[in-house]
Amino acid sequence: MPEEDLVLAERDGPVAIARLNRPDARNALSRDLMERLTWLVEEWDADPGIRCIVIAGGDEYFAAGADIKGMLERSFQESMTHPTASYWPRLWGCKTPMIAAVSGYALGGGCELALLCDMIVASENAEFGQPEITLGIIPGAGGTQRLTRVIGKQRAMELVLTGRRMRAAEAHAAGIVNHVVKPGESLEKAIELAEVVARRPPIAVRLGKQAVQAADETPLTAGLAHERRLYELAMATEDRVEGMKAFIEKRRPQFRGR
Numbered sequence: 001m002p003e004e005d006l007v008l009a010e011r012d013g014p015v016a017i018a019r020l021n022r023p024d025a026r027n028a029l030s031r032d033l034m035e036r037l038t039w040l041v042e043e044w045d046a047d048p049g050i051r052c053i054v055i056a057g058g059d060e061y062f063a064a065g066a067d068i069k070g071m072l073e074r075s076f077q078e079s080m081t082h083p084t085a086s087y088w089p090r091l092w093g094c095k096t097p098m099i100a101a102v103s104g105y106a107l108g109g110g111c112e113l114a115l116l117c118d119m120i121v122a123s124e125n126a127e128f129g130q131p132e133i134t135l136g137i138i139p140g141a142g143g144t145q146r147l148t149r150v151i152g153k154q155r156a157m158e159l160v161l162t163g164r165r166m167r168a169a170e171a172h173a174a175g176i177v178n179h180v181v182k183p184g185e186s187l188e189k190a191i192e193l194a195e196v197v198a199r200r201p202p203i204a205v206r207l208g209k210q211a212v213q214a215a216d217e218t219p220l221t222a223g224l225a226h227e228r229r230l231y232e233l234a235m236a237t238e239d240r241v242e243g244m245k246a247f248i249e250k251r252r253p254q255f256r257g258r
């Protein structure tokens with residue numbers, strides 16, 4: 001299968017859609033798949049016409065995690081230098097908002113990929129989990145860190161130490177998932193959400209993403225100071241003048257990304 005088939009790229013106006021497409025391996029995140037996904041996301045992030053990115057899988061599986069077959073023979077030394085480690089920080093560095101459309105299994109690296117996204121829309125049949133412990137390893141792409149920050153230590157500990165899966169309703173109650181929809185509707189709902197983000201002023205959207213991302217990494221006083229600087233940057237944009245004028249003049253704003 002040619003490399004580009006591993007992740008199908010679609011464009012719907014200002015929304016770009018990456019569809020993981022390795023059905024025979026339940027969308028396991030092989031090196032080639034991660035390379036293609038990261039390449040696509042970076043291309044889109046550099047394109048000012050793209051305002052939001054959706055990452056989706058198939059109807060029965062979002063992604064079954066890292067490629068276990070590719071990992072079996074990997075030595076300790078090889079895992080220290082394996083390129084897959086670099087894809088995660090590169091995806092996290094994407095300034096364009098990313099929404100995961102999760103249907104079916106999001107396990108291991110699949111759950112971590114969804115958690116790396118800024119929002120998650122899940123089908124009722126979605127299942128999230130970190131089953132690495134059953135393989136003799138632990139999550140290596142954020143499953144102990146991002147998951148814990150979202151759902152708290154006790155709940156994350158149970159998932160990481162037992163490998164138990166959470167269904168969509170539980171994941172929603174735990175704060176992982178933004179919206180739960182009927183099976184087959186997660187991509188449509190994710191695109192709908194992406195279209196709303198895409199209509200917002202793009203500089204302010206990027207600043208908002210940066211500010212919320214920083215909340216996990218900074219103590220409160222430093223985070224508030226950082227937020228204030230980003231807010232001041234937003235105040236310097238032409239779009240905020242347009243947004244405020246449009247409100248006062250009772251009309252739709254025409255944002256230009258300036």
Ligand code: CAA
Nearest residue numbers: 024025026028064065066067068069108109131139140141
């Ligand atoms: N890696 C490689 N191949 C995988 C895979 C994975 N993560 N998950 C599934 N496959 C392959 C299976 O080996 C099988 O291949 P063959 O046809 O050659 O036998 C094929 O996909 C279909 O799999 P199943 O028959 O198991 O499909 P299913 O529908 O009955 O079950 C599933 C689906 C529940 C997702 C099950 O496949 C499963 O449990 N997969 C493994 C999940 C897992 O342990 N993920 C963690 C990986 S480690 C990790 O992610 C580390 C990290 O932090 C980055």
